[in-house]
Amino acid sequence: MTKQENITKKIKKDISQRLLSGKMALPTEKELCEKYSCSRQTIRKVLSNLKEEKLINSRQGSGYHLTGLNPDSGRNHICLLFARPDEYIYPSLIYDIEKNISSGSDIPLSVSVSETQSDFFRERNILKDLLKNPPLVILSECFSLMDNPNHDLYEALEKKGCSVIFLYGTYRNMPDFPSIAEGAYDAAYNLVMQLHISGHRRISGVFKNTNPQDSSMISGFISALRDLDLDFGKKRYVIEDAPSSDISALCKESDAIIFGSDEFAYPHVKALRDKKLINLKEKKVYSFDNSYLSQVNSFRIKSFSHRGKTLSYTIAKRILSTIKGQPKVSIVLPYQLF
Numbered sequence: 001m002t003k004q005e006n007i008t009k010k011i012k013k014d015i016s017q018r019l020l021s022g023k024m025a026l027p028t029e030k031e032l033c034e035k036y037s038c039s040r041q042t043i044r045k046v047l048s049n050l051k052e053e054k055l056i057n058s059r060q061g062s063g064y065h066l067t068g069l070n071p072d073s074g075r076n077h078i079c080l081l082f083a084r085p086d087e088y089i090y091p092s093l094i095y096d097i098e099k100n101i102s103s104g105s106d107i108p109l110s111v112s113v114s115e116t117q118s119d120f121f122r123e124r125n126i127l128k129d130l131l132k133n134p135p136l137v138i139l140s141e142c143f144s145l146m147d148n149p150n151h152d153l154y155e156a157l158e159k160k161g162c163s164v165i166f167l168y169g170t171y172r173n174m175p176d177f178p179s180i181a182e183g184a185y186d187a188a189y190n191l192v193m194q195l196h197i198s199g200h201r202r203i204s205g206v207f208k209n210t211n212p213q214d215s216s217m218i219s220g221f222i223s224a225l226r227d228l229d230l231d232f233g234k235k236r237y238v239i240e241d242a243p244s245s246d247i248s249a250l251c252k253e254s255d256a257i258i259f260g261s262d263e264f265a266y267p268h269v270k271a272l273r274d275k276k277l278i279n280l281k282e283k284k285v286y287s288f289d290n291s292y293l294s295q296v297n298s299f300r301i302k303s304f305s306h307r308g309k310t311l312s313y314t315i316a317k318r319i320l321s322t323i324k325g326q327p328k329v330s331i332v333l334p335y336q337l338f
Contacts, residue, residue, distance in 0.1 A: 007036045008046050012071035015055055019070060020161045024325035026056060026064040054107045068323035069107045070161075074133055077110040078319055081126065081140040083118040088263050089291050093312055097139075100316030109136070109323075118143040118210070120150060127153040134162035137319050139180075142166045142211045147173040163322045167315070169212030170330075178328045180315055184213045184288075187304065187335035188220030191258060191286060194337065196228050200256040200284065203230070205237035206247060206268060207260035217260055217288075244271060251277050256284040262293040265301050273299065288335065307336035 001009075011032070018024065027035065032043045047064060050056045055071060058064045070076055078101065082090055098111045112135075116123040123140075127150055130138065134157050148154075148171040154164050166179040188205075195203050205221045208214050218237070225232035235253070238246050247268050251257060259265035265287035272278040278285070280299055287294055290305035309317075314333055322328060 003038060004042055004046055007038060007042065008049060010036065011046060011050065012055070015050075015066055015071055016161075018066060019068070020159075022325055024066045024068075026066070028063055066325065067107050068136065068325060070136065075136060075161075076108065077112055077135045078137045078139070079130060079135045080111065080113045081116055081123065081138060082113065083116050083141050083143045085113050085115050088293075089289055096310065096312030097315050097319075100313050101319060104316055104320055107323075116141070116143065120144070120148065124150045124153060127157065130162070131156060131160070134160045136161075136323050137163045137165065139165050139167055139315060139319060142168045142171060142179070142213075144171070144211065145209070145215060147171060163328065165315075165318060165322065165328075168214075169216070178318075179330045180311075180318060181213050181216075181330070181332050182306070182311065183332050183334040184217035185220035185223075187288065187337065188217045188258065189224040190337055191304075192221060192224030192228070195256045195284065196224075196230075198284075201230060202253060202255045203236070203258065204250045204254035204256070205258045205260070206242070206250070206264055207237060208240045208264065210240075214260060221258065244268075248272065248275070248277055251283070254283070256286070259285070259287040259301075262287050262289045262291040262301065262303050265303070266293040269299065269301060304335045304337055306333050309333075 026032070029040055029043050029047070033040055036043070047056065051058065054067055055069050056064050057067055080094060080097065082094070084090060085094060094113055101109060101111060114126045116126065131153065138157065151171070151174050154174065154177070158164055164177055166177055168179070169181045170177050170179045192203055203225065205218070207218050207221070209218060218239075221237065222232045225236065238250060251272055259268070265285065269278065269280075269285060273280075285301055287301050287303040290303040294301040294303035311333060314331060318331060
């Protein structure tokens with residue numbers, strides 16, 4: 001092994017250690033020359049080769065910095081953990097995340113997708129496998145309001161230099177992990193307020209309650225009714241798999257209905273229309289996600305999405321900034337109403 005090759009090997013090892021500690025700046029050329037007892041010409045050749053491998057970059061006046069790429073090429077991938085990656089909005093969301101990562105990155109990264117099926121044991125087996133060769137980043141869908149029993153594996157992955165980001169909020173026993181969530185509380189709260197301004201007084205909701213974001217939407221809905229001094233008792237909303245009779249009764253008693261997602265809205269509204277229990281020209285119906293289910297039917301449901309940048313863009317940008325060593329902070333993406 002030549003001296004240049006030996007120095008390259010040592011600097012790559014140093015890069016791996018710096019990635020673990022989050023120290024993204026390399027020592028100066030002078031400091032490296034002193035450390036490895038070599039000429040500046042040798043160090044510059046080593047650094048040039050590392051730049052070609054996209055392990056480091058440089059800007060005049062700011063020295064050399066790590067790109068976030070790991071010298072172990074097998075680790076340079078991103079793992080997406082979703083409960084149902086092949087259903088509802090998730091195929092297009094995953095496609096757009098991959099596209100935005102590809103277009104927004106100047107380093108070679110691969111993306112893999114694993115399915116948890118909202119099952120902690122299945123998630124645990126996936127995480128055990130990932131521990132053998134940790135990715136740079138894991139984006140994991142938060143699929144429960146329970147404590148996550150796999151917190152030990154997530155913490156072990158972090159210690160090995162794998163950054164973890166949760167989607168839709170974090171688990172109660174993992175509050176220090178960053179998350180990307182949608183502004184569900186404000187969206188539900190402000191929508192109720194808008195409906196009240198428009199003259200509606202019997203506002204009802206149909207929601208799911210499987211993760212912190214869902215819970216926030218219910219809380220926003222109830223809080224708005226409370227602040228308006230309107231009825232926010234249990235007869236004003238139903239949760240998840242309520243009998244169709246409950247939804248029908250709710251519809252009859254309401255002058256406006258808010259659904260937590262298009263996935264809930266479409267089948268329920270279709271059933272209510274088939275039973276002649278709802279006329280969308282007379283009763284306001286709103287939903288969230290702005291998915292194909294709200295747009296490709298014989299009837300349209302007003303469904304809200306985000307202002308400005310999309311969820312997939314925000315996820316990709318956060319993943320890439322995490323790889324580059326930028327601060328790990330949680331993000332709440334607001335909805336655009338009306």
